[in-house]
Amino acid sequence: MNLPYPHFQVNFKVYPDTSGEDALAFARLLETIEAETDARFVLTPQLPDIRLITEHTDLAVTAPAMDAVEPGRGMGKILPETVADAGADGVVINHAENRDTLSDLVWKTERCRDLDLDSVVCVDSIEMGRAVAEFDPDSMIYEMPEDISSDRAITQTHPDRVRDFMSMVERENPRTRVLVGGGISTAEDVRLAFEQGGHATGAASAVSLASEPEPLLRDIATSFP
Numbered sequence: 001m002n003l004p005y006p007h008f009q010v011n012f013k014v015y016p017d018t019s020g021e022d023a024l025a026f027a028r029l030l031e032t033i034e035a036e037t038d039a040r041f042v043l044t045p046q047l048p049d050i051r052l053i054t055e056h057t058d059l060a061v062t063a064p065a066m067d068a069v070e071p072g073r074g075m076g077k078i079l080p081e082t083v084a085d086a087g088a089d090g091v092v093i094n095h096a097e098n099r100d101t102l103s104d105l106v107w108k109t110e111r112c113r114d115l116d117l118d119s120v121v122c123v124d125s126i127e128m129g130r131a132v133a134e135f136d137p138d139s140m141i142y143e144m145p146e147d148i149s150s151d152r153a154i155t156q157t158h159p160d161r162v163r164d165f166m167s168m169v170e171r172e173n174p175r176t177r178v179l180v181g182g183g184i185s186t187a188e189d190v191r192l193a194f195e196q197g198g199h200a201t202g203a204a205s206a207v208s209l210a211s212e213p214e215p216l217l218r219d220i221a222t223s224f225p
Contacts, residue, residue: 001118001138001139001177002060002089002090002116002117002118003042003060003062003089003090003118003120003138003139003177003200004040004042004060005040005177005199005200006040006194006198006199006200006224006225007039007040007041007042007060007200007202008039008040008041008042008190008200008201008202008203008220008221008224009041009042009043009044009062009179009181009200009201009202009203010026010030010041010042010043010044010202010203010204010207010208011044011064011092011202011203011204011208012026012043012044012045012046012064012204012208013064013097013204013205013208014046015204015205015208015209018045018046018208019045019046019048019049020049020052023045023046023049023052023053024049024052024053024056024057026043026213027043027045027053027056027057027059028056028057029213029214029217030043030059030217031057031058031059033214033217033218033221034059037218037221037222037224038221038224039217039220039221039224040060040224041059041060041217042059042060042061042062042089042090042200042202043059043060043061043062044061044062044063044064044092045061045064046064047063047064047065047078047083050063050083050086050087050088051086051087054086054087054088055087060089061087061088061089062088062089062090062091062092062118062120063078063083063086063088063090063091063092064092064095064098065078065091065092065093065095065098066078066079066080066083066091066093066108066111067079067080068100068103068104068107068108068111080108080111080112080115080117081115083115083117084115084116084117088117089117089118090112090117090118090119090120090138090139091108091112091117091118091119091120092120092122092141093105093108093109093112093119093120093121093122093137094121094122094123095122095141096122096124096143105121105132105135106135109121109135109136109137110135112138118138118139119137119138119139120137120138120139120140120141120179121135121137121139121140121141122140122141122143123140123141123142124142124143124144126161126164126165126168129142129165129168129169130168130172133168133169133172133173133176134172134173136173136175136176137176138176138177139176139177139178139179139199139200140169140176140177140178140179141178141179141181141202142154142162142165142178142179142180142181142182143180143181143182143183144182151183151185152182152183153182153183153184153185153186153189153192153193154180154181154182154183155180155184155189155192155193155196155198155201156183156188156189156192157183159192159196162180162193162196162197162198163196163197165178166178166196166197166198167197177199177200178197178198178199178200179198179199179200179201179202180193180196180198180200180201181201181202181203184201184202184203184206185203185206186206186219187216187219187220187222187223188223189201190220190223190224191223194223194224194225
């Protein structure tokens with residue numbers, strides 16, 4: 001695997017002030033906090049900024065998407081080889097805001113393996129996680145769509161589901177790591193994610209839209225095991 005564990009993933013999505021030089025400045029802030037604490041971060045920037053961040057920082061980076069296409073025709077598609085060449089360490093697959101078909105999910109997982117990219121597959125239930133575990137992804141993001149961009153962290157509202165999901169992965173494919181997501185917004189949410197067995201956790205809006213992200217990130221850094 002390319003990604004460090006445990007880690008906290010910051011997902012920019014397409015929030016304002018998270019692209020170009022703003023993205024690079026944020027990445028450098030994460031690097032600074034890493035250097036001063038025991039925390040490890042993974043950044044998921046907008047696609048055009050992957051090379052900018054990987055060339056100017058040592059931060060672990062995942063692409064927010066790629067397409068199930070081979071080199072050739074495909075205007076507007078995201079070629080897996082291009083993502084790898086830009087320096088990404090992994091790719092997020094099947095996010096709730098960008099769903100994949102089952103056949104594309106399997107193809108992308110296998111293509112990531114071919115290109116030495118970590119496959120990071122999003123799932124929203126124990127049943128789906130069990131099915132995806134058969135394809136041997138490097139990691140799964142377990143989150144319920146209704147919790148995304150909310151203040152209802154699953155680690156607070158349904159800790160039993162997190163523990164049950166972790167037990168399932170341990171039985172079905174213990175090699176696969178699990179990121180607990182959806183509604184994570186505080187250091188306490190992060191602490192509970194690790195306490196409940198998660199190998200990683202992360203947030204998007206809670207960090208990307210924070211008026212002062214540095215104090216929040218430093219607080220989160222204190223919650224690492």
